[in-house]
Amino acid sequence: MKNLKLKLARVEKDLSQEQLALLVGVSRQTIGLIELGKYNPSLSLCLGICRALSKTLDDLFWVEQDSA
Numbered sequence: 172m173k174n175l176k177l178k179l180a181r182v183e184k185d186l187s188q189e190q191l192a193l194l195v196g197v198s199r200q201t202i203g204l205i206e207l208g209k210y211n212p213s214l215s216l217c218l219g220i221c222r223a224l225s226k227t228l229d230d231l232f233w234v235e236q237d238s239a
Contacts (some may be wrong), residue, residue, distance in 0.1 A: 172208045177231050180224045181206075213222040 181191050181202075188202040195202075195216060204210035206221075212220070223233055224231065 172234065174208055177220065177224075178206045180226050180231060184224055186224075191220070191223060193203070194223040195201050 181188070187199075188196075188206070189199040192199045192202045196219070197216065201210060201212075201216075206213055217228060221228055221231055
């Protein structure tokens with residue numbers, strides 16, 4: 172599942188994937204894979220991303236469960 176909330180928050184902060192990656196100490200490819208939903212970041216990385224984007228874990232990583 173794509174992480175559109177992360178991408179939107181990054182764009183709102185006017186940061187490229189490369190700039191966000193530098194802020195949190197990972198590669199640009201890692202940020203791209205997280206946004207595409209192809210990489211599950213560690214809790215530590217999630218927190219770093221949240222700090223860099225001034226968001227909470229819920230803001231960026233909470234996934235609503237379908238009510239079935």
